[in-house]
Amino acid sequence: MEIVETLILYTPKYTRLPFRLIKERIKDRLDQEKYGVMKKVFIGIGISLPLLVIVLSLLSNADSVFGHFLGQIPRRVIDVDSLEAIFRMMLIGLITILVFAYMYSLFGKREEVVELPVPEDDKKIVWDGVILVTILAIINIVYTAFTYIQISYLFSGAKRVLPDELTYAEYARNGFNELVTVTVINFLILLCTMHFASRAKPMLYRIIQVLLSMLTICTGFMLVSAYFRLSLYEDAYGYTHTRLLAHVFMIFLFVLFIIALLKIWRDKFSLIKYYAILTLVSYVILNYINMDVIIAKNNVQRYHATGNIDIEYLSELSYDAIPVVMELVQDKKIEEKFMEMLQERKEILYEDNSWQSFNLSEYRAKAYLP
Known part of the structure; x- marks a missing residue:
């Protein structure tokens, strides 16, 4: 019974001990300010990873060329033998940590679990600037690469060589839905960042403003690309209510991003007011046009x-x-x-x-x- 208790309760708990020891050693070697910044950077990377998985999946489906180049990165950076060696090293490291945790649970000093009271905080929720800069920088790198491919291939008339088994017509018509989905995700990121970003450090917030502007510009290119793709799709398959409404929706989103761009640099700019006006005007126009x-x-x-x-x-x-x-x-x-x-x-x-x-x-x- 004691062995089962050790395996189920204490072994998983002590798997974190090696990382905690490494963390404390790094913390002792660095001053508190540098350690705090490094910790926030890693937190930003951790938060951005699931978001990157979603965005890269959507962009790969939206643009076959982008997906092709994305698939070539692991092959160019890491060969098959190196990848196998890395996998084996990771497996050895995992087994080592599990064995260490099991042995420590048997012979080490067991820590009692103490439940700490949850502090009540009525202050306004604020997102840390360093974490936001890390997340936005990683996302903007991906969007900049995607925008470059869009300009190089989609708007250049297929002057560059496309991957095998992919015609320019197929390339241009695919990916509309995915691009609109990414645009909506970017819009939510933009609004949440503007609302919750910490303004305690002016220089750090200025960097956030620049990164948000880059995000807005790249999203604008995505909307133009989606609009162009839908137009080519209509040329091939005809015009319908759904496709016309999709055009209107993309124009609406584009204007929303322009207004948001003004809000990024003018903090006192009333975003809700102008969004309400735009929504009302768009509704009237949509009902007026035949x-x-x-x-x-x-x-x-x-x-x-x-x-x-x-x-x-x-x-x-x-x-x-x-x-x-x-x-x-x-x-x-x-x-x-x-x-x-x-x-x-x-x-x-x-x-x-x-x-x-x-x-x-x-x-x-x-x-x-x-």
């Missing part, structure tokens, strides 16, 4: 350019789109099929002729569907 007409015009233009069109989807648009889509009737290839799909709409249009149900869009549509 989305069905825009979708119909773009799909008709795409048909004239490529000869491809989704007649069934166009026939389901509102009556506002009827004057636009009726241009297709002039094309004998699709006239019969298109008019068959509109026949049901035409019957519904003439069902109720009372003046109380008058609608301007329906009135205009009757001129094209006699």
